[in-house]
Amino acid sequence: MDNKESVTIPNVDQEKMEKRREASQGAVAWRRFKRNKAGLAGLFIVLFFAFIALTSPWLAPYPARSFQSLYEGEAGQPPSLKHPFGTSKTGLDVYSEVLHGSLGDLYVGVGATAIAILIGIAVGSVAGYSRGGLGDVMLMLSQIFYTIPLLPLILLAARVFLILVAQGFGLTLILLLLGVFGWSTIAFIVRGEILRVRELEYIQASRALGASKSRIILRHVIPNILTPVIVTATLLIAGNILTEVVISFLGFGDVNTSTWGLTIQEGYAYIRTEWWVTVFPGLATLFAVLGFNLVGDGLSDALNPRLRD
Numbered sequence: 001m002d003n004k005e006s007v008t009i010p011n012v013d014q015e016k017m018e019k020r021r022e023a024s025q026g027a028v029a030w031r032r033f034k035r036n037k038a039g040l041a042g043l044f045i046v047l048f049f050a051f052i053a054l055t056s057p058w059l060a061p062y063p064a065r066s067f068q069s070l071y072e073g074e075a076g077q078p079p080s081l082k083h084p085f086g087t088s089k090t091g092l093d094v095y096s097e098v099l100h101g102s103l104g105d106l107y108v109g110v111g112a113t114a115i116a117i118l119i120g121i122a123v124g125s126v127a128g129y130s131r132g133g134l135g136d137v138m139l140m141l142s143q144i145f146y147t148i149p150l151l152p153l154i155l156l157a158a159r160v161f162l163i164l165v166a167q168g169f170g171l172t173l174i175l176l177l178l179g180v181f182g183w184s185t186i187a188f189i190v191r192g193e194i195l196r197v198r199e200l201e202y203i204q205a206s207r208a209l210g211a212s213k214s215r216i217i218l219r220h221v222i223p224n225i226l227t228p229v230i231v232t233a234t235l236l237i238a239g240n241i242l243t244e245v246v247i248s249f250l251g252f253g254d255v256n257t258s259t260w261g262l263t264i265q266e267g268y269a270y271i272r273t274e275w276w277v278t279v280f281p282g283l284a285t286l287f288a289v290l291g292f293n294l295v296g297d298g299l300s301d302a303l304n305p306r307l308r309d
Helices: 012-022 025-034 037-059 094-129 133-147 150-160 162-181 184-197 201-208 213-224 226-249 260-268 276-302
Strands: none
Touching: 025 037, 025 276, 037 094, 037 276, 094 133, 094 162, 094 184, 094 213, 094 226, 094 260, 094 276, 133 184, 150 162, 150 226, 162 226, 184 213, 184 226, 201 213, 213 226, 226 260, 226 276, 260 276
């Protein structure tokens, strides 16, 4: 009987397992995120509003804060083919204002969150990694900022810096205040995570090899604590957008820049007869906040290392 060469049949399941082990953490997280239908829906909503915000100068039929409908004799009209979301009593095209308002609200939401993340990571890292006086000072500073009532502070600043608001810097002022005073939650999260990871073996090894505190924090600690920070950031963007809408609705926002809150505030007095002026920017606010919340929920599951792939 002739000897036949043995043919090795590859184990398909084993190859799949090896490929999955070699996959990067980002690829694994994306694979998990794609299985989350709510998270994907939220991502679609967020990308949709981002597209609207970036293209609003070209998509909107009227410029921002244009009262042209008043001069055309079409003020206070319900939704129609020419004005899909109707017009306000003052002659604003609500459809155009919703499109332009997406840029203003995302500008505040994303910009304020970016500032809060930078400050929160810096303060939280020092508070969590430093032992002794400096860490205690950073923790006390975080606790002080956590107790500051942010909304009354912004309303007060809007009146104190009325000149800046009148010159069109109202949204930037709100952005800076939300960012500078809204970082404490991030700092607490970062501090808690650092207290958890700073005693791990690879951190101890880096310290034993003579690595400086700043190098350990930047190269080893911060990359391993970004997961809760990213999840919190999406929720913080939603909160900042909602805060800006409330501020503009109360009449403390920038009257020179289109925002959803300003449009709601202008139509609130006529809500019984001209419901469309408040309903459409209100729906835009609802869906934008919902989108970021759904993305945050999806990222929380996708980036959770305790969940099986």
